[in-house]
Amino acid sequence: MSNLPEVQQLKLEESVPTENGSTSVEEDVVDPWTVTSSSDAGIDYDKLIKRFGSSHIDASLIERLEKVAGKPVHHLIRRGIFFSHRDLHTLLNAVEAGKKFYLYTGRGPSSDSMHLGHLVPFIVTKWLQEAFNVPLVIQLTDDEKTLWKDLTVEQSMRMARENAKDIIAIGFDPEKTFIFSNLEFMGQCPQFYQNIIRIQKCVTFNQVKGIFGFGDSDVIGKIGFPAAQAAPAFSTTFPFIFGNDKLPVLIPCAIDQDPYFRMTRDVSPRLGFPKPALIHSSFFPALQGARTKMSASDTNSAVFLTDTEKQIKTKINKHAFSGGRPTLEEHRELGGNTDVDVSFQLLRFFLEDDAELERIRVQYSKGELLSGEMKKIAIETLQPIVAEHQRRRKNVTEEVLKLFLTPRKLNYEFTIASPDTGNGSSGDGKKKGKDKKAAKQK
Amino acid sequence: MSNLPEVQQLKLEESVPTENGSTSVEEDVVDPWTVTSSSDAGIDYDKLIKRFGSSHIDASLIERLEKVAGKPVHHLIRRGIFFSHRDLHTLLNAVEAGKKFYLYTGRGPSSDSMHLGHLVPFIVTKWLQEAFNVPLVIQLTDDEKTLWKDLTVEQSMRMARENAKDIIAIGFDPEKTFIFSNLEFMGQCPQFYQNIIRIQKCVTFNQVKGIFGFGDSDVIGKIGFPAAQAAPAFSTTFPFIFGNDKLPVLIPCAIDQDPYFRMTRDVSPRLGFPKPALIHSSFFPALQGARTKMSASDTNSAVFLTDTEKQIKTKINKHAFSGGRPTLEEHRELGGNTDVDVSFQLLRFFLEDDAELERIRVQYSKGELLSGEMKKIAIETLQPIVAEHQRRRKNVTEEVLKLFLTPRKLNYEFTIASPDTGNGSSGDGKKKGKDKKAAKQK
Numbered sequence: 001m002s003n004l005p006e007v008q009q010l011k012l013e014e015s016v017p018t019e020n021g022s023t024s025v026e027e028d029v030v031d032p033w034t035v036t037s038s039s040d041a042g043i044d045y046d047k048l049i050k051r052f053g054s055s056h057i058d059a060s061l062i063e064r065l066e067k068v069a070g071k072p073v074h075h076l077i078r079r080g081i082f083f084s085h086r087d088l089h090t091l092l093n094a095v096e097a098g099k100k101f102y103l104y105t106g107r108g109p110s111s112d113s114m115h116l117g118h119l120v121p122f123i124v125t126k127w128l129q130e131a132f133n134v135p136l137v138i139q140l141t142d143d144e145k146t147l148w149k150d151l152t153v154e155q156s157m158r159m160a161r162e163n164a165k166d167i168i169a170i171g172f173d174p175e176k177t178f179i180f181s182n183l184e185f186m187g188q189c190p191q192f193y194q195n196i197i198r199i200q201k202c203v204t205f206n207q208v209k210g211i212f213g214f215g216d217s218d219v220i221g222k223i224g225f226p227a228a229q230a231a232p233a234f235s236t237t238f239p240f241i242f243g244n245d246k247l248p249v250l251i252p253c254a255i256d257q258d259p260y261f262r263m264t265r266d267v268s269p270r271l272g273f274p275k276p277a278l279i280h281s282s283f284f285p286a287l288q289g290a291r292t293k294m295s296a297s298d299t300n301s302a303v304f305l306t307d308t309e310k311q312i313k314t315k316i317n318k319h320a321f322s323g324g325r326p327t328l329e330e331h332r333e334l335g336g337n338t339d340v341d342v343s344f345q346l347l348r349f350f351l352e353d354d355a356e357l358e359r360i361r362v363q364y365s366k367g368e369l370l371s372g373e374m375k376k377i378a379i380e381t382l383q384p385i386v387a388e389h390q391r392r393r394k395n396v397t398e399e400v401l402k403l404f405l406t407p408r409k410l411n412y413e414f415t416i417a418s419p420d421t422g423n424g425s426s427g428d429g430k431k432k433g434k435d436k437k438a439a440k441q442k
Numbered sequence: 443m444s445n446l447p448e449v450q451q452l453k454l455e456e457s458v459p460t461e462n463g464s465t466s467v468e469e470d471v472v473d474p475w476t477v478t479s480s481s482d483a484g485i486d487y488d489k490l491i492k493r494f495g496s497s498h499i500d501a502s503l504i505e506r507l508e509k510v511a512g513k514p515v516h517h518l519i520r521r522g523i524f525f526s527h528r529d530l531h532t533l534l535n536a537v538e539a540g541k542k543f544y545l546y547t548g549r550g551p552s553s554d555s556m557h558l559g560h561l562v563p564f565i566v567t568k569w570l571q572e573a574f575n576v577p578l579v580i581q582l583t584d585d586e587k588t589l590w591k592d593l594t595v596e597q598s599m600r601m602a603r604e605n606a607k608d609i610i611a612i613g614f615d616p617e618k619t620f621i622f623s624n625l626e627f628m629g630q631c632p633q634f635y636q637n638i639i640r641i642q643k644c645v646t647f648n649q650v651k652g653i654f655g656f657g658d659s660d661v662i663g664k665i666g667f668p669a670a671q672a673a674p675a676f677s678t679t680f681p682f683i684f685g686n687d688k689l690p691v692l693i694p695c696a697i698d699q700d701p702y703f704r705m706t707r708d709v710s711p712r713l714g715f716p717k718p719a720l721i722h723s724s725f726f727p728a729l730q731g732a733r734t735k736m737s738a739s740d741t742n743s744a745v746f747l748t749d750t751e752k753q754i755k756t757k758i759n760k761h762a763f764s765g766g767r768p769t770l771e772e773h774r775e776l777g778g779n780t781d782v783d784v785s786f787q788l789l790r791f792f793l794e795d796d797a798e799l800e801r802i803r804v805q806y807s808k809g810e811l812l813s814g815e816m817k818k819i820a821i822e823t824l825q826p827i828v829a830e831h832q833r834r835r836k837n838v839t840e841e842v843l844k845l846f847l848t849p850r851k852l853n854y855e856f857t858i859a860s861p862d863t864g865n866g867s868s869g870d871g872k873k874k875g876k877d878k879k880a881a882k883q884k
Contacts, residue, residue, distance in 0.1 A: 143639050153636045183636055190629025194595045197585050197625065200663030205647070208662055220650055221642030224666030 030256050031213065033148065035283055035293045040321075040340040042290025045083055045255075045282055052258055054084045054280060061088060068092050069131040076124050076281070079348055084255060084280035086265070091277040094248055095132065100412075101248040102241075103129055104232045104276070106139035107167070109159035109181075110149055114166045115302035116382070117284025117294035119389075120349065122170050124281070125252045129176060135241055135410045138167060139232050140181040147221040157183050161401065166305055168404055169393035175411035178241065179404045182228055188407050195237045195271075199227040202267045211259050229257075230264040233276040240407050248274045255280035285345050289321035303346075305390070309383045316343060316379050323364070324371030335367040336374070343371075343378035351381050473655065474698050475590065477725055477735045482763075482782040484732025487525055487697075487724055494700055496526045496722060503530060510534050511573035518566050518723070521790055526697060526722035528707070533692055533719040537574065543690040544683075545571055546674045546718070548581035549609070551601035551623075552591055556608045557744035558824070559726025559736035561831075562791065564612050566723070567694045571618060577683055577852045580609060581674050582623040589663040599625050603843065608747055610846055611835035617853035620683065621846045624670055630849050637679045637713075641669040644709045653701045671699075672706040675718040682849045690716045696735075697722035727787050731763035745788075747832070751825045758785060758821050765806070766813030777809040778816070785813075785820035793823050 028037045028044055037043045049056060057077065065088070066073055076082055091101060105125045107118060122138075129136050140163060142156035151159075160181035167179060186192055205223060208214050214223055233249050235242040251261060258280060265275040283293035286301040294302040300319050303312055323341030325331035338344040338361050351357050360377060363369035470485050471478045479485045491498060499519065507530070508515055518524055533543060547567045549560060564580075571578050582605060584598035593601075602623035609621060628634055647665060650656050656665055675691050677684040693703060700722060707717040725735035728743040736744040742761050745754055765783030767773035780786040780803050793799050802819060805811040 143635075146639055147643055153640060183639065184632050186628060186635035187630065187632025190626050193585075193628035193635070194625050197588055197663055198595060200666065201589055201661050203662050204659050205656075205662060205665060206658045209658065214647075216648045216651065217646050219643050220645050220647060220666050220669065221639055223647060224642065224662050227662065 032256050032259060035256050037291050040289055040291065042285060043283060048255060049084050052084070052255070052262075054086050054255075054258065054278070055088075057083055057085050057088070057279065061085070064089070064092060068095055071131060074124055074127040075352055075354065076120065076349065077127075077279075078354075080282075081120070081349060082124055082252070082279050082281045085278060086261070087275060087277040088250070088279060091248055091250055099248065100134060101132075101250055101277075102134050102235065103136040104139070104249050104251050105136070105253055106141060106229070106232070107163055108141045108144050109156060109163040110145050110151070111296035112159055112162045113296070113304045113306045114163055115294050115296055115304045116346075116350070116386075117302065118166075118296075119170065119305075120281050120284055121252050121254060122167060124279070126170060126172060128250065128252065129172070134176070135412045136172065136177045137232050137238060137241075138172075138177065138179040139229070140164060140179065141225075141229060143182040143186075143221075143228060144225055146183070147219065147225060153183060157181060160184075161405075164405065165393055165396040165401055166389075168396045168400060169389055171392065172404075174400070174403050177404060178238065178407065178410060180407070181405070184405070185407065186228075189237070189239070191239050192231055192237050195231040195234050196224075196227045198271055199230050199234075199264075199267050200224060202270050203227065203263060207263070207266075211263050226260055226263055229260045230267065233261065233264045233268070234271065234273050238407075241410050241412060246273050249276045251276050251278045253278065253280065254283060256283070284349065285321075285342050287315060287319040287321065287342055289340065289342060290345065303382060303386065305386060305393070307386060309387065312383055312386060313379050316346075316375050316382075320346075320375055320378065322371040322374075324374070325367075328370070331370060332367045336364045336369070336371065338364055341371075341374060343374045346378045347381060350385055351377075472698050474701060477698050479733050482731055482733065484727060485725060490697060491526050494526070494697070494704075496528050496697075496700065496720070497530075499525055499527050499530070499721065503527070506531070506534060510537055513573060516566055516569040517794055517796065518562065518569075518791065519721075520796075522724075523562070523791060524566055524694070524721050524723045527720060528703070529717060529719040530692070530721060533690055536690055541690070542576060543574075543692055543719075544576050544677065545578040546581070546691050546693050547578070547695055548583060548671070548674070549605055550583045550586050551598060551605040552587050552593070553738035554601055554604045555738070555746045555748045556605055557736050557738055557746045558788075558792070558828075559744065560608075560738075561612065561747075562723050562726055563694050563696060564609060566721070568612060568614060570692065570694065571615070576618070577854045578614065578619045579674050579680060579683075580614075580619065580621040581671065582606060582621065583667075583671060585624040585628075585663075585670060586667055588625070589661065589667060595625060599623060602626075603847075606847065607835055607838040607843055608831075610838045610842060611831055613834065614846075616842070616845050619846060620680065620849065620852060622849070623847070626847070627849070628670075631679070631681070633681050634673055634679050637673040637676050638666075638669045640713055641672050641676075641706075641709050642666060644712050645669065645705060649705070649708075653705050668702055668705055671702045672709065675703065675706045675710070676713065676715050680849075683852050683854060688715050691718045693718050693720045695720065695722065696725060698725070726791065727763075727784050729757060729761040729763065729784055731782065731784060732787065745824060745828065747828060747835070749828060751829065754825050754828060755821050758788075758817050758824075762788075762817055762820065764813040764816075766816070767809075770812070773812060774809040778806045778811070778813060780806055783813075783816060785816045788820045789823060792827055793819075 028048065029035065030043060030048060035043070062073055062077065094101065103125055105121050125136060140160040142160040145151050145156040145159070146153050164179050208223055208226055212226065231237045233251065235245055235247040235249065258278065261276055261278055268275045286292045286294050288301060296302060300315065303315060307315070321340065321342040323337035323339065323344065325334055325336065341364070344361065344364065347357055347360065360369060364374055469480055470490065472485060472490060477485070504515055504519060536543065545567055547563050567578060582602040584602040587593050587598040587601070588595050606621050650665055650668055654668065673679045675693065677687055677689040677691065700720065703718055703720055710717045728734045728736050730743060738744060742757065745757060749757070762784040763782065765779035765781065765786065767776055767778065783806070786803065786806060789799055789802060802811060802816070806816055
């Protein structure tokens with residue numbers, strides 16, 4: 001790791017040569033609120049890794065991950081959709097030394113219904129949870145959405161609960177998973193606010209200005225919010241799960257969330273915590289093409305988890321940007337471009353069979369497979385996935401929801417130190433376990 | 443009320459003529475963190491009222507207050523120690539129309555022991571609570587102290603609990619009084635954080651820069667904190683007491699806290715609440731003189747509630763700034779100056795008998811009473827007050843403390859609407875009362 005602070009302002013515009021040799025202003029904008037690219041192939045992720053100062057997930061890291069996990073990695077990792085990381089080697093060192101960690105991911109609930117792209121970090125998180133048998137905390141930033149969007153506290157909280165049902169439907173184990181909305185959980189656990197204050201004491205306005213681009217006319221809620229997204233990366237935010245243990249954490253997230261965790265990683269050592277490790281996913285393209293990501297606020301840009309079979313068919317047929325040629329003749333002769341073809345990109349995310357995916361790629365590139373046929377494969381791949389999700393979501397009763405949202409002890413077998421007696425609060429979850437190694441991390 | 447926003451930056455320096463006719467730069471600094479004056483008589487409060495845009499508590503307002511309260515006002519009000527107000531007439535109109543209100547005051551716990559000056563707002567708050575038979579909420583801003591001082595979360599929380607014991611010892615009725623520390627209560631009541639987010643959505647960095655003088659190098663915790671002090675002025679922060687009622691509030695406080703409530707009063711109408719009414723006290727002078735206020739961080743500047751009889755005697759004899767003349771002869775001939783004599787000022791705050799106080803003032807001004815004698819009277823007045831406080835504080839057991847700090851229904855007989863069902867939290871304290879008038883305020 002470089003010793004330079006990770007919170008330097010990132011310049012996201014630079015002059016670059018285009019493919020045909022001329023020079024244009026390439027403007028990939030990637031921050032927690034905006035993701036846009038001027039290229040049909042989407043964000044230049046190699047450049048982004050350089051700008052953000054993270055590291056590539058390369059073949060040797062994947063090999064190591066498979067060795068430690070004891071099974072092949074998920075295809076979203078294998079295919080490079082999770083492409084970047086911070087300190088994953090350090091985390092794997094700890095795991096190999098017999099130490100445990102926990103997983104933290106989240107979502108900003110800005111709509112009642114989630115779309116396919118929202119599933120991506122959760123799918124890999126679930127794979128990691130099962131591979132390493134570790135606890136998971138999932139944050140719903142309904143406070144953020146109230147502050148940034150034209151949404152009341154009540155609206156954001158309702159969306160958080162609806163989104164939680166979709167997340168539960170992905171199949172997380174209630175024995176190992178705690179889901180929380182900030183606007184609720186803040187009032188259930190004093191340690192959450194206490195950690196926020198500790199973090200907010202370490203970060204100046206100048207720093208959040210540099211990291212997030214905040215200005216003087218921004219509301220003070222936005223300025224303070226990054227600490228609320230940072231706090232779950234500190235295990236003492238969840239005394240009912242971890243007691244006072246200061247555990248390592250791995251955060252799977254889309255790379256636009258990295259600024260929050262660059263800030264977190266700067267604060268961690270000052271509060272006596274290990275820096276969080278991260279793995280970053282690329283963006284799920286909008287149906288209209290990879291210049292933007294799927295957006296819940298633009299119905300036609302996304303396949304929603306509530307869409308019917310017919311809606312999926314219509315949306316993809318009508319809106320999915322094609323990498324095919326203008327005429328049948330040209331397509332047969334020159335072949336299609338899978339790099340920009342949104343239907344093919346959807347298959348990269350959701351078609352599990354590697355051989356089948358490669359067959360489709362080759363056939364399309366050769367012009368043997370037509371755009372309409374590509375769309376049909378995408379439709380037929382997504383329809384059962386969405387239908388199955390809907391079936392599982394129906395089983396998420398209010399009771400199941402309440403279980404996941406209740407602060408409680410998880411099925412987690414490591415030593416948990418007693419919380420400080422001085423704070424007079426939440427004495428839940430104190431437990432002496434068996435594994436003495438974890439205690440040494442403190 | 444003026445329609446100008448109350449949040450304009452206040453210029454606290456201006457060039458003024460001195461007593462002897464020359465001109466000097468008079469620098470009264472009054473903000474929540476600093477109170478200093480270049481005059482031995484202390485802050486020029488008339489000028490402060492003009493700068494802050496508040497109103498004098500004049501004879502006719504005191505008369506009205508006595509009429510509505512049905513008894514003589516407390517001597518701290520009668521003697522002009524509470525000298526300024528905002529919207530007290532509006533509040534009294536509401537009371538006369540049969541509506542209820544609640545009281546809100548607080549303290550920043552920066553030391554384990556409180557001093558005499560800290561009692562002042564609480565004494566008047568107690569008088570108001572008894573005169574109007576209304577509920578009272580008392581905030582301990584341990585989060586603020588962590589952010590501003592070299593104190594950990596744990597240290598501030600411990601001080602909050604110690605200070606709560608002193609506040610309870612003043613004699614508040616547990617049936618009508620809720621005391622809370624922010625670092626604890628935030629984790630007990632989701633509505634507190636929800637109101638903070640609502641407030642933080644209404645206030646920009648530019649505004650807090652103007653009101654509090656925050657700068658780019660301030661930590662983000664400071665920038666967001668004013669919302670935590672504003673939130674208790676919104677009755678829905680306490681659903682277990684007020685349900686969803688949006689009740690008027692009266693805030694007794696030292697005038698250095700006014701910036702927080704100017705901000706609050708700007709936000710109130712946007713959130714559908716009445717603007718809080720305020721009454722402001724002047725500052726309790728340091729023993730060394732009225733250029734600064736008593737400070738808990740300077741042991742010799744203050745009489746602490748933990749001081750022994752002997753310590754009080756020594757401190758006043760040694761440190762209390764005297765308005766007497768340099769020699770006995772001069773004093774007998776010209777008389778002493780009660781305006782700057784700290785012992786006399788202490789008597790203004792704590793000697794209840796008006797006739798006796800006036801007798802002392804006249805005798806000292808005439809030179810009949812000597813400085814040593816004045817100090818003796820002050821010592822003998824304060825010793826039993828502090829001893830009585832210590833006796834009462836001994837009776838504040840952990841059990842009593844816990845009672846006051848527990849979010850609970852208070853003995854409050856007005857209609858309380860049901861909290862929103864949408865938020866899924868704290869269903870405590872729902873109660874339908876008898877008085878239908880209060881419901882109309884919503």
